Amino acid sequence: DAKTTQPTSMDCAEGRAANLPCNHSTISGNEYVYWYRQIHSQGPQYIIHGLKNNETNEMASLIITEDRKSSTLILPHATLRDTAVYYCIVRPPSGTYKYIFGTGTRLKVLA
Amino acid sequence: NAGVMQNPRHLVRRRGQEARLRCSPMKGHSHVYWYRQLPEEGLKFMVYLQKENIIDESGMPKERFSAEFPKEGPSILRIQQVVRGDSAAYFCASSPRSRGGYGYTFGSGTRLTVV
Numbered sequence: 362d363a364k365t366t367q368p369t370s371m372d373c374a375e376g377r378a379a380n381l382p383c384n385h386s387t388i389s390g391n392e393y394v395y396w397y398r399q400i401h402s403q404g405p406q407y408i409i410h411g412l413k414n415n416e417t418n419e420m421a422s423l424i425i426t427e428d429r430k431s432s433t434l435i436l437p438h439a440t441l442r443d444t445a446v447y448y449c450i451v452r453p454p455s456g457t458y459k460y461i462f463g464t465g466t467r468l469k470v471l472a
Numbered sequence: 473n474a475g476v477m478q479n480p481r482h483l484v485r486r487r488g489q490e491a492r493l494r495c496s497p498m499k500g501h502s503h504v505y506w507y508r509q510l511p512e513e514g515l516k517f518m519v520y521l522q523k524e525n526i527i528d529e530s531g532m533p534k535e536r537f538s539a540e541f542p543k544e545g546p547s548i549l550r551i552q553q554v555v556r557g558d559s560a561a562y563f564c565a566s567s568p569r570s571r572g573g574y575g576y577t578f579g580s581g582t583r584l585t586v587v
Contacts, residue, residue: 395575397575397576399515402509402561402581402583403580403581404476404563404565404578404579404580404581405515405563405565405576405578406578407575407576407577407578410575459505459517459520459528460505460517460576461517462507462514462515462516462517463514464514465514
């Protein structure tokens with residue numbers, strides 16, 4: 362079972378920041394928060410992950426609340442190519458644990 | 473460094489035939505995962521393999537489906553006696569051996585159509 366809750370869909374204007382929330386209230390102490398996206402029917406693409414500190418890379422920023430029960434993925438300047446389904450997943454860091462994908466958030470970036 | 477390579481990209485099989493899907497993980501990755509995505513649905517975990525071992529096959533249908541990851545060569549997902557309901561996109565992902573919270577790298581998938 363997916364351990365996260367995300368809105369089904371969101372719209373964002375091109376050039377604006379897209380803020381995608383995720384609730385993971387039952388997260389365990391050793392579980393990381395991962396974000397992936399799937400553009401159309403391509404293979405999922407890794408975006409970012411974090412444990413408790415905020416993280417930033419060239420694609421996005423990840424803000425994790427202090428109690429770790431929720432997080433927000435931020436795409437600072439959304440483009441039309443960011444239109445995709447975004448998945449938030451919690452999982453221990455070891456490669457021995459599989460990802461369980463939920464239904465994700467369908468983000469539509471509008472021109 | 474090539475990414476995860478899956479082939480074929482598209483595969484058409486008649487009902488009752490066998491389908492063999494191949495996945496070559498990224499260099500240095502020893503963990504392979506297979507996922508299936510039915511049309512308009514999310515990704516469902518099928519099986520997790522390491523070299524020569526099946527670690528978790530809790531998502532595999534009990535019949536007709538099998539997977540292997542031999543010491544040499546790609547991982548193979550095999551579907552025997554395919555039926556129309558097997559039509560889906562099958563994605564393979566790989567990850568490194570070590571800990572550290574690495575993300576998976578997914579391949580572009582194989583789209584299986586059963587006619």
